[in-house]
Amino acid sequence: MTYFADVGALARKDLMLELRARDTLPAMLLFVLSTLVVFHFVLPSDSSELAAKGLLWVAILFTALLGLSRAFAAEREQGVIDGLVLATRDRSAIWLGKALAILAFLGLAEIVALPAFGLFFTHVGGGTIAGVVLADVGICAVGTLLAAMATASRARELLLPLIFLPLTIPIVIGGVGASVAGHPGKYLAFLALYDAIFGLVAWGSFEYVVTE
């Protein structure tokens, strides 16, 4: 239970930092809304519902990328990651706490984005919502690990999209499938499997990512 107490303290700290600095969530909200507006004008009026749902996933993915690019900004700027690495019994608590905070930011952005998508394009069904929830878990699990890796690099702004986007292709496949298929069950199962596998890999490998 003490492990989850550490995770809770770290996630709470990230939410408190965001409440003070307000530099990630407002940017994610503005980005996802402006992206949907641009897509609204880009897409021909007679285009299919399928195309619109594909664009929703593009918006979600890039909004998540925006949040992930700021994930370790405070730790990088003040070198706090060293303090956290020393203080935590299990370093994966840092990853899990950060992933939960990013998940909260992404979830809040989507609470605004999905109704906006319904307004501009087409209604959002249960398959899409379930797909988004499962995809968020995978995005945050993998993205947080990769954001920590990129933080150690001088070219972090370039590196993160380059390593993040290829690894999220299965999420896009599963998410779009869950949104457009008549029976989204197999796509949701695929997303859940991705979450389980990549979540475990990220949890197990974070220790090595934060050691110089």
Added chain:
Amino acid sequence: MGLAQEYSLGVIRARGLEKRYGDRQVLRRVEFELPRNGFLLVTGPNGSGKTTLLRICAGLAAPTGGELTCDVGRPSIGFLAHEPLVYRELNALENLDLYGRLYRIRERRERIGMLLERFGLWEERHARVASYSRGMLQRLALCRTLLHEPELLVLDEPYSALDDDGAALLDRELAERRATASFVVATHEPDRVLPLATARLALG
């Protein structure tokens, strides 16, 4: 680089320690052994590898050659770095409370209050760290380092940015803990801690 002293019950033992960043060799065959409650003073010019050695001692970096064994668990290490390792958007209480939770300190509020009082930051405890001067940041960093009463203190330039009062306070803290903790201290002011040192390692 020299050999410090030989002790049978070492807290840290370094044998042929090397660290390389790309083509640059930062540490070359460093050897020392720090006994329990020993005090290793590390000196050397800029770029001689003092900070790198201390990061390896704290478990924050891995050597590229040789070996370093440390008998103290990670949560029992107090590490003072060049950076204060605190969040600028949080205040002193919030920062220390986070570390207190992670270190699982019993009666952490009392301990935090006592340290802030002792280091002269009690009045500023609700101010965001971003508004602190460099000297206040160093005092807060010392509070963070000492918060969990570590067995091993790894201090990189502990007197940096401290005024006379702060430096005198740190002298007292080090002298008080000298009997109960082991120390690895890198400083450009070796005369200040030389009376406490049991061994000296000159790098570069």
